[in-house]
Amino acid sequence: MPNATDDTEPDSTTVPWTPPRPAEIPALHTSLRAWLGHPFFFKVTIDALDAGQGTIIPAAANPLEAAVILHQEETRRLGSAELYAVDEEMTAQALAAGARLPDWSVQPADLPAEQGFLVFDSPIGHSEATDGLIAPIVACSWGPSPHCSPPAGAVWLTFWSAPVLDRLVQAGIEAGLDPVEAQREVKRGSPPLVWDDEALVCWSAGEPDIPTTPRYIPSEEVSGVIAKERTLPWIQTVLAAWLLIQEPAIVEITEQRASRPERRRAERAGRPLPPVRVVSIHRRVSTATRPAEPSGRTVNVRFRVRGFWRDQPYGKGRALRKRTWIPEHWRGPEDAPVLIRPRVTVVEAPPEPAD
Structure with missing residues (x-):
């Protein structure tokens, strides 16, 4: 779970993100669960914890034990997760709505599902990946955390970024593989998404409680929002998406399934693929005049x-x-003159790559 120093706008070194089609998300979800048990993924988490990365760290004897707890809990959350695909227009609406949330109040009824996995068509934030690249944050999973469960209750969020694949493909080509073979090998040997960071949002949270140290070890006294400052806009976007998903006057939800051959293969393997709910802005909303x-x-x-x-x-x-x-x-009246008000958009500069 590599951590970055800032939430930024993308620049020319941004890791590319091609969102999966909704029908591909069930297979992506299954692949991600399988990767959480892969020795390579375990080693990445162990190395990250050993290097002082990560936000919420289990009280464990060593990084290996902490990594086991994190991976087991995330596997259980994903195992019972309802799947959501958020299209580009809906993502833009969630970004706008999240930025205008008046506070951090969250109740269990605000969640569209107790456990879920949500994939955005466009990034909701960015963080520094390997070699100074900027990785887009493109998905979020959520659910309970037994090791981080205050008496009043809370929900754990895991943020996922797009993997750095282009440089791996280039390395394969430089090692003698043809481009098609290099792409095939990288796709087969890399996780579909990368665990970027995590956060805890307690029920009825007020102002965000940001750890004063880079890492937080859970305790029963936890309250508010436990997160790094850079992830707060991501959390706001997810909170807004949760609320919007439950607004039938604003969004429309359709259901898609994986292709029939994929479903049959998964059923033969004893791992049936769940459906995915596709969340879009209701057509009549975009041109509405209230x-x-x-x-x-x-x-x-x-x-x-x-x-x-x-x-x-x-x-x-x-x-x-x-x-x-x-x-x-x-x-205002449809036949009235249009009043144009100037709008100023402030764009943050991308972070300087780490030395």
């Missing part, structure tokens, strides 16, 4: 309103509140 709400004033122009969160009343006597995302929309 009706004006009574405000005591007349709107004579047409203008765009940025998306925002609203605490929607529900339940008996409308006494309960549910956080609901109001997507970006147009306000």
